[in-house]
Amino acid sequence: MIVGSDGNTVALYQDGNAKLHEWWMDRTTGRWGDAGAIGGTTITGDSSAAVDAGGTLNVIAPGGNHTLQQTWMNKTTAVWAGFQTIATNIG
Numbered sequence: 271m272i273v274g275s276d277g278n279t280v281a282l283y284q285d286g287n288a289k290l291h292e293w294w295m296d297r298t299t300g301r302w303g304d305a306g307a308i309g310g311t312t313i314t315g316d317s318s319a320a321v322d323a324g325g326t327l328n329v330i331a332p333g334g335n336h337t338l339q340q341t342w343m344n345k346t347t348a349v350w351a352g353f354q355t356i357a358t359n360i361g
Contacts, residue, residue: 275325275345282319282329288312290331290341292350309341311353336360 271281277297285291290313292305317331326342333339338357343350 272319272321272327274327274343275321280319280327282317284313284315284317284331288314290317290329305350308350309339309353311339313339330356332360 271279274280274294279295279297281293283291283293285307289307289311290309292308293302294305295302312334313331314334315332317329319327319329321327325345327345328340328342330338330340333353333355336359337355338360339353340356341351341353
């Protein structure tokens, strides 16, 4: 779990089909919302999230074929970018 730059709490998890999902809690209402699967790529392990200095929520996760995948949420639209491979041949 992480708190985004907008103050909302974000929870990320891997589903049974190896897809990454997001739930978030609206800080003003206290209600949780389901963003569903994000990125669309196969995730093979636990993800890690961080908010960078510019306030963008970034997620990295191991993907298929020994890759490391990254996606991020657009701060203006709250839409996740598609995953991109940032490293290969990882253990």
